[in-house]
Amino acid sequence: MKNRIIFAAAFVLLGLLVILAPTVLFPVCESEMKMACFFTKKAEIGAGLVIAALGVIYFFLKNKDIRLGISIAQFLNAGLVLAFPAKLTGLCKMSDMACRVKTYPALIVLSVLLALTAAANIVFLIKSESEK
Amino acid sequence: MRFKKTKNTIKDIQRHAFLNACLLATVVILSVMLFSVTVISVSLKKGMGNMRKRLGADIMLVPKGEREKAENMLLEGSRSNFYFEGEVYEKVQSIDGISDSTSQCFLKSLSADCCSSEVQIVFFDPDSDFVVGPWIETEYKQKLSGDAVIVGSDIVSEDGKIKLFGQEYAIASQMARTGTALDSSVYFSADAKAELLRNAEEKGSFLTEEQKKGDILSSIFINVDGSHTTEQVIDSAHKTIGDIFDVVYPKKLHESLSGSLGKITGVVNVISLSLGILLVAILLIINSIIMKGRKPEIALLRVLGHRKKDLIRKLLSEMGLISLAGALGGSLLGALIVIPFGRYIGKSLDMPYLGPGIASVLVQILLIVGIVILIVFLASVFFIIHTTNTEPYLALRKEE
Numbered sequence: 001m002k003n004r005i006i007f008a009a010a011f012v013l014l015g016l017l018v019i020l021a022p023t024v025l026f027p028v029c030e031s032e033m034k035m036a037c038f039f040t041k042k043a044e045i046g047a048g049l050v051i052a053a054l055g056v057i058y059f060f061l062k063n064k065d066i067r068l069g070i071s072i073a074q075f076l077n078a079g080l081v082l083a084f085p086a087k088l089t090g091l092c093k094m095s096d097m098a099c100r101v102k103t104y105p106a107l108i109v110l111s112v113l114l115a116l117t118a119a120a121n122i123v124f125l126i127k128s129e130s131e132k
Numbered sequence: 133m134r135f136k137k138t139k140n141t142i143k144d145i146q147r148h149a150f151l152n153a154c155l156l157a158t159v160v161i162l163s164v165m166l167f168s169v170t171v172i173s174v175s176l177k178k179g180m181g182n183m184r185k186r187l188g189a190d191i192m193l194v195p196k197g198e199r200e201k202a203e204n205m206l207l208e209g210s211r212s213n214f215y216f217e218g219e220v221y222e223k224v225q226s227i228d229g230i231s232d233s234t235s236q237c238f239l240k241s242l243s244a245d246c247c248s249s250e251v252q253i254v255f256f257d258p259d260s261d262f263v264v265g266p267w268i269e270t271e272y273k274q275k276l277s278g279d280a281v282i283v284g285s286d287i288v289s290e291d292g293k294i295k296l297f298g299q300e301y302a303i304a305s306q307m308a309r310t311g312t313a314l315d316s317s318v319y320f321s322a323d324a325k326a327e328l329l330r331n332a333e334e335k336g337s338f339l340t341e342e343q344k345k346g347d348i349l350s351s352i353f354i355n356v357d358g359s360h361t362t363e364q365v366i367d368s369a370h371k372t373i374g375d376i377f378d379v380v381y382p383k384k385l386h387e388s389l390s391g392s393l394g395k396i397t398g399v400v401n402v403i404s405l406s407l408g409i410l411l412v413a414i415l416l417i418i419n420s421i422i423m424k425g426r427k428p429e430i431a432l433l434r435v436l437g438h439r440k441k442d443l444i445r446k447l448l449s450e451m452g453l454i455s456l457a458g459a460l461g462g463s464l465l466g467a468l469i470v471i472p473f474g475r476y477i478g479k480s481l482d483m484p485y486l487g488p489g490i491a492s493v494l495v496q497i498l499l500i501v502g503i504v505i506l507i508v509f510l511a512s513v514f515f516i517i518h519t520t521n522t523e524p525y526l527a528l529r530k531e532e
Contacts, residue, residue, distance in 0.1 A: 094251070094316050095286035101479055105472030112468055 003128075004067070007121045008059035011074055014114045015052025018081055019045050021110060026102035029092055036090040037099035043084045044107065051077050051114065064125055071121040078115035081107055141449050151422045152450075156458045158418065159504060162411045163462025166500050168470045169404045171488055172477060173397050174496075179484030180393055182309075183207075184386050189232075189263060189353035191362055192380040193224065193369065199378040202351060205238075206382055207389065213240050213340065218347035220373050227368045229360025234260040237325060238350040239332075239343070251287070252317040253296070255325045255349075263353050264307070264319055279324070280304040286315040294318060297331040309486060351380075393483060415511040423447075423515040430519050431527035440520050447516045451508055459504035463497040 022028050022044045028037035051074060058070050085091050085107055091099045145152050194202040198214040205212055221235045237255040256264050264282070281301045283294060285308060293300045296318065309315055320328060326346050333339050342348055356365050366379055430443055470477070471487060478485025488496065 093288045095288070095475070096316055096479070101476045102473075105476060108472045109468055 003121075003124065004059055004061075007071070007117065008055050010117050011055025011058060011114075012052045013055075014110060014117065015048045015050070015055055018048030018051055018107070018110050018114075020048075021106040022099075022103045026098075026106040028099040028103050029097050035092050035099075037085075037092050037097070037103065040085045040089040040091060040099070040103075043089050044081065047077060047080050047084065051081075064129055068122065068125045068129075071118045071125065075115055075118035075122065078111045078118060081114065082111040137449075138453070141446070141453055144446070145450055145454060148422060148425070151418060151425070152454060155415070155418050155422070156454050158411055158414050159455050159458025159508060160462040160465065162408070162415075162507070163459045163500055163504050164466040164469075165404055165407060165411075166503065167463045167466030167496065169400060170496060170500070171466070171470050171493070173400065174492075175474060175485050175487050176393055176397070176478070176481070176483055178486040178488075179478065180386075180390060182486055183389065183484045184383075189382055190356045191354050191366065192382055193352040193354065193377045194350070194380055196376055196378050199380055202378075202380045203385060206380065206385060213238060213343070214350055215342045215348040216350070216352075216376070218349055220376070221349055221352055223373045224352050224354070224369060227365060227372055229357055229365045229368065230354050231357035232260070232262050232355040233352060234262060235322075235349040235352045236263070237322065237348060239328075251296075253328070254317050254319045255322045255328075256319055257322045262355070280321075282307060282319040284315040284317045284319075285309040287318065297328065297335040299331050389483070396481065396483070412507060412511060415508065419512045419515045423512075423519045427519055427522060427527040431522065431524035434520075434524045435528075443520045444516055447520070448509070448513070451512045451516075452505065455505045455508035456501065459501040460497070462504070463500050467493060467497070 017025075022037075022041040028041045029035060031038075054070050054074060054077075058067060061067055061070070085099075085104050091097070091104060094100070192202065192206075193216075195214045195216055198212070201212040201214060215237070221233075224230070225233055234257055236257075239253040239255070254264075279299075279301055281294060281303060282305045283289070283303050285306060287294060287303075287306070289303055292303050294303055295301075301318075301320075307315070307319075329339065329343060329346055333344070354365065356362050362381075369377070426447075430447075433443060434440070471493065474485055474487035
């Protein structure tokens with residue numbers, strides 16, 4: 001129960017932060033033209049929603065195997081959070097633009113935190129399974 | 133055997149989970165603070181050192197009334213357009229007391245390639261240049277021709293080309309990072325000026341009347357030779373070209389910026405020192421509580437025949453393990469925050485900021501792990517010795 005509450009809360013929080021980072025907390029470049037970072041913002045909103053939704057689902061599941069699966073998915077989602085700005089949708093080309101100065105670092109931090117949380121949960125679940 | 137010992141130590145630590153967690157948290161905070169403060173101050177100093185190199189001329193002549201813009205351009209790399217007539221440079225060259233002189237011409241551009249942002253275009257004279265040259269990272273031997281450019285470190289290009297005003301230019305070389313917005317400049321040879329201005333106009337960019345003339349330059353960099361003073365050279369310049377210029381002293385600019393850097397690091401040092409003292413005090417308090425709580429356990433172990441030396445070693449290895457984990461975790465956490473946000477920190481401080489490379493981050497982490505372990509050792513060794521020295525009889529009696 002404790003594990004479910006802690007990790008579900010962590011996933012939901014990180015998912016919300018992934019949504020808020022490029023929109024409110026460290027917004028991408030403001031421009032009338034739709035630049036690369038605009039699409040990264042959209043993609044991150046989607047990724048954040050999925051992460052948060054998986055967090056909510058995680059809370060209601062008792063089966064440890066499914067929870068393990070969700071944790072693995074979250075670990076891969078962490079890669080996606082990073083891959084959008086780094087490779088898939090990209091950012092503005094100039095390195096002094098807001099999206100490179102603020103949004104990208106924030107997404108790096110969030111992605112690493114999500115990967116660490118998911119990895120810790122995977123190890124925890126596998127260990128508790130083998131102790132049975 | 134060693135592994136088993138470590139496992140036992142971890143079990144011992146888990147037995148006093150709450151207090152040890154407090155100790156770990158304190159160590160983590162201490163390491164995050166130490167790591168961030170050192171990395172930020174080292175990067176600011178590195179940026180400043182780089183800046184001094186970049187401000188490589190004794191004086192810089194700019195059109196009258198444009199001094200502030202020129203200073204901002206040197207310090208922050210903000211983009212500006214201001215111009216002399218082209219003939220001024222030839223006149224300046226004839227002045228006595230000049231050892232080197234070179235001219236540059238700035239042009240604000242629309243975006244490079246897509247739409248990301250403006251770049252500053254700088255035309256310079258590769259033959260007389262002594263300002264741009266030292267920044268060129270990869271040497272290029274061939275003469276910079278009209279369709280090749282040198283770009284600042286921040287210009288990203290996948291195919292070695294950059295598109296400006298509809299025309300592609302090959303990138304001959306990339307400059308080393310300066311830590312300011314000058315990193316997003318594109319440097320052309322002065323010969324390319326006419327063609328580029330023509331292209332710009334064709335592509336519908338707005339050009340001022342001055343820019344349309346073509347024979348223009350924005351600033352003249354001068355080094356004064358040993359036998360003359362800067363004032364003498366400025367005086368003769370006034371006589372030769374008239375009162376049409378303002379003087380910027382790049383080296384003095386650097387001094388004033390170093391002064392403000394000194395103030396910033398001073399404030400940061402005072403704050404981190406007081407925080408550090410507070411954290412060490414917390415460490416001492418936690419250690420004293422932990423050791424007080426463990427007095428009966430230690431006394432029992434001594435009654436059971438454990439040697440004092442072994443007990444001290446056991447307690448020290450627990451502290452060592454906690455401080456190692458805390459210091460490593462804290463440094464990595466600090467790195468995770470400070471390194472990606474480096475540019476943001478530099479921007480908000482309005483200072484040139486050059487982040488550390490991987491090697492120096494690793495050295496920094498090792499150094500901080502060493503320092504933190506030493507601090508924890510010093511903060512606990514007294515309590516450990518005191519606890520193991522207490523007579524078992526007294527320790528056990530007090531607990532009754």
